[in-house]
Amino acid sequence: MNPSEVPFTPPDPAEVTTTDSEVTTLDVEQVERALIDASTRIPVLFFYGSAIVWLLLGTLLAGLTSWKLHAPDLLADCSWITWGRVRPAHMNVMVYGWASMAGIGTAIWLMARLCRTTLRHPLLLITGGAFWNLGVLLGVGAIIVGDSTGYEWLEFPPYASIVLFVAYSLVVSWAMLMFRFRRGENIYITQWYLLGAFLWFPWVYGATQIMLFAVPVQGVMQAAVTWWFGNNLMFLWFGAIGLGTAYYMIPKVIGRPVYSYHLAAIGFWTYALFASWTGMQRLVDGPFPAWMITASIAASILTLIPVATVGLNHHMTMQGYFGLLRYSPTLRFTVFGAFAYTVFSLMGIFLSLRSIAGYVHFSEASIAYSHIGLYAFFTMIIFGSMYYIVPRLVGREWRYATLIKLHFWSSAYGVGLMVLMLFLGGIAQGNSMHDPTLQFTEATDSVLPYLRGRSVSGMLLTIAHFIFAFHFGLMLFGLGRSASVPTFLNPKEEEAVKEHI
Amino acid sequence: MKGVTGLFLGIFGTFAFSWTGLTLIPNWQIGHLDPQADEEGTDIYPQPKSGMAQRGRKIYAANGCVYCHSQQVRADYAASDIDRKWGTRRSAPRDYIFERPAFLGKMRLGPDLSNIGKRAPSEEENASPSPAASTSPGASPAANTPASSPNASAASSPAAAAASASPAASANASPAPASSPAPANSSPPATSPSPATSPASSPATAEATPNPNGIPPQYSAAWHHLHLYSPRSVLAGSSSNMPAYKFLYEKRRISGERSADALKLTGAENPGEDWEVVPSYDAKCLVAYLMSLDQSHELKEAKLTSGAAPAPSASPAASPAAAPLKEEKK
Secondary structure (H helix, E strand, O other): OOHHHOOOOOOOOOOOOOOHHHHHHHHHHHHHHHHHHHHHHHHHHHHHHHHHHHHHHHHHHHHHHHHHHHOOOOOOOOHHHOHHHHHHHHHHHHHHHHHHHHHHHHHHHHHHHHHOOOOOOHHHHHHHHHHHHHHHHHHHHHHHHOOOOOOOOOOOOHHHHHHHHHHHHHHHHHHHHHHHOOOOOOOOHHHHHHHHHHHHHHHHHHHHHHHHHHOOOOOOHHHHHHHHHHHHHHHHHHHHHHHHHHHHHHHHHHOOOOOOHHHHHHHHHHHHHHHOOOOHHHHOOOOOOHHHHHHHHHHHHHOHHHHHHHHHHHHHHHOOOHHHHHOOHHHHHHHHHHHHHHHHHHHHHHHHOHHHHHHHOOOOHHHHHHHHHHHHHHHHHHHHHHHHHHHHHHOOEOOOHHHHHHHHHHHHHHHHHHHHHHHHHHHHHHHHHHOOOOOHHHHHHHHHHHHHHHHHHHHHHHHHHHHHHHHHHHHHOOOOEOOOOOOOOOHHHHHHHHHHO | OOOHHHHHHHHHHHHHHHHHHHHHHHHHHHOOOOOEOOOOOOOOEOOOOOHHHHHHHHHHHHOOHHHOOOOOOOOOOOOOOOOOOOOOOOOOHHHHOOOOOOOOOOOOOOOOOOOOOOOOOOHHHHHOOOHHHHHOOOOOOOOOOOOOOHHHHHHHHHHHHHHHHOHHHHHHHOOOOOOOHHHHHHOHHHOOOOOOOHHHHHHHHHHOOOOOOOOOOOOOHHHHHHHHHOHHHHOOOOOOOOOOOHHHEEEEEOOOOOOOOOOOOOHHHOOOOOEEEEEOHHHHHHHHHHHOOOOOOOEOOEOOOHHHOOOHHHOOOHHHHHHHHHHHHO
16 A cells, blocks of 8 residues: 555644645544544543543652662651652552553544544443553552562552453453444554554563463563563553554644655564564573573664664654644654654663673663653653644643643653663663672762762653643643644744645 | 454564563473482472561562662673672572572662572571670780681681771771681681682671671671661661661560560660660561572582682772771771
8 A cells, every 4th residue: 555545644624724625525534533532532531631640649659769769768767658669669650550541542542543433332441441540559559568579560469460451451342342343444554553552462461460470480480571571561562552653643743644654564563573572681691591681682683673664764754844843742742752762772772782781780771771761752752642632632722832842841851861860870880880899889879979860850750740730630621722723832933834834 | 554364463473472482482491490409319409498588588579679689690701790709600590499589680779689698607606706806806806716717717806906996997897798808818727618618608707706886797687687777877887778677677665674686776776775676577587588598509500600719809898998907007
């Protein structure tokens, strides 16, 4: 198929002027889209709303985690908020509460739009969301009271995981139903990624739960399974949703089809193949057969192929339209995220090389890597999609362009500073650890200044999140602008935008 | 793309490929190991942990120790773990067959704990600390050499002597393993211990002498309790960022006699005349777990590193230990 057949080539009427000859078709499509948006309204807003509440909670937990690292006596005497519980609580709130729920919200909406089908029985989907919240609440509660399983990224005890799994089954059946009743012959790129994400997540999660709790594997294999899970949760779940969303938002906002469909296909399949094989490089030099680690390092290096194809595709689509980054909030967040995906992957390759791993293994560099993946890449793309989707659900436009700009810059500088601090700190720490003539405590000392810097960057992110939550709250309570044009970041030059397109 | 079937098969195929390759095959390769035994079927290693240590593992998981402490020793050619005396050989899959969860860890904001139990002073030294050292440490370095080996006494005496002169310096020297490498090295009657025991045991015996300011020998059970209760008062002079786990301890009024297991707290942490701080059962289990961590047993697939014999010049303790020595000369 050629790119012009991509089902939603006609850009959104709200953003461009239309030509007269297509008015009738466009009118029909516009009504159709309005119906689809209306059907997804309640569940998607429910998922977004819950996600944002978790985001705020996770941000507070993150602040506590970060401060306690350089002020260990802060609130240390209560078992519930000891560092070793706050840290996994933060991580799980962000992973399962914020990122997964926001990702599901976006994915459901995209799926409905792309399948050109209304969401049937939307209220039932809310049950899924409610159960998901319950699962996260149970799991985080369990961590706080000291019932963590001790497996990283899987600290939720089985009773919480089961609730999560039931919730997920509801969500995924709805997504599959929509896919089953899709209209139109073509399956757009975004749908590949979303379908992949919806199917990979339960398989990966289920297989891991079985191997850790139902039929537990022996000894070090638990660590291998845990890393396999963490890695695939990042790539096959968050990564797939993030990339799929970027493939929708970038062409949509600039009103131009994706540059190359074939590049996208190559990117998708090499991504699925190679990214799913990375992960074991994090066990480098550990008690494992060397081939496992080598295979993952090789797979890491091979992820250059999807990174290059996806990056090239987005770049060529954007070619000549970069000026729009001045105006569209969605585009700005999405392009930031798409670029961060490239940096994230390159950093992953760099850290996985054996010669480098000797210096950065067991250091804060791995935390930098998780944050660039989950925040700079995934979360920024999801923010972008929320700026696009929420106005279409509530029928209002974002109230303040200034708040969006503040959100963007605090998030961008915050995460940039955080990754820089953790990465440099990790190198300093790893370097000191590598040198046996230095005392071990010197390694910890060397990273402390960077950890303080990380706390500062965390404050920027906190500001960003509270601004966004406030703005989202305004939208939710119908306090957005009622206008026909979307909120641009720099509204005075709206004319220029239209001319440009 | 029009082939929905192809899409589904591809999505499933990539998942199955990764799952088989990275979990099923490795599990087939290293997931069903048995403990190792010698020809007579004795000397079995590893063995399951005691009940208390098992419960301690849960405490370890619940309080997130794994986020800062790893439990794996890398080979000497790959990293400096063995130089740091964190172990005498690299860790092997067989070391972990009874571990559930296996806390390999991914971060070292604190030191590796694979052999923390092995690095503790042995039982008898722990039980009967040299009285000379605790009462009048500086009086005569030769006096505090009773039961332990010449190697240990030679190593410990200068540190103890210096300690009386300057408490700060002693506190600095105490957390470092092998307090004074120079005399330890120069004591010929050390009976050249076998490579299997020397690397781990010599620092341990050197630490066996209690510190004059009342801190028990490093890595002993009593030391762990103090360290968990108040990390920065035990490792005085260090900027350790380990949180205190005071919630695992109970502060209570002494009724009748002082409990045998009450922590010997000094300085700002001293609870006062009528009060005592005792470890909860959870704290005892956690320490039992720590004391059970030991990967020093030789495995046929992971030989002891020959280069692990004490190399004083490379020892991390070299620099801080040098300071008290100089002061003593003054």
